[in-house]
Amino acid sequence: ETGVTQTPRHLVMGMTNKKSLKCEQHLGHNAMYWYKQSAKKPLELMFVYNFKEQTENNSVPSRFSPECPNSSHLFLHLHTLQPEDSALYLCASSPGQGNTEAFFGQGTRLTVV
């Protein structure tokens, strides 16, 4: 185990649903990340939070809405998704933003129907 926990592990949702992904770490890290992993594509960085402040939003559609209430928790709120949003969503944390290794959760496998 890496110390980063994601829930749920699997999620199936309709295009009109609203759901949230949760990520939790108790490693004392200050930076948290959301990545999207689609088949046959490189990992895409979606959002970065450093000390609870969003520092990166890599042109992610507004149907994805992140929330970081504290340094240990990160959420990804989902609303009116499209089938092409189906992917593995990975959360990661690191001591700080920058040149340190990141620790990843096991991911949430999302299927949009």
Added chain:
Amino acid sequence: AQSVAQPEDQVNVAEGNPLTVKCTYSVSGNPYLFWYVQYPNRGLQFLLKYITGDNLVKGSYGFEAEFNKSQTSFHLKKPSALVSDSALYFCAETGSARQLTFGSGTQLTVLP
């Protein structure tokens, strides 16, 4: 454009043989380079990193990587492959953007 490239989508090697998974980088200045492994239905696990110092970096599970500045490469190596090493391997870097950028991944299959 990607700042790290993994030229091989798939690498097959026989158990017991040495393995190499290739990575090249195009980051200017002093790159910070990483290797991660992903087993099926799991998140990424950190294997090793190069920040500065010795060009040969040793990591988890017997893996090592060599930083080669003249060839702008950071290939992952292991002297003797195990079937359990079969997984998806990612090279990554953090540059001036201070965020991890990953290569496209290489599927390693170790054949018994």
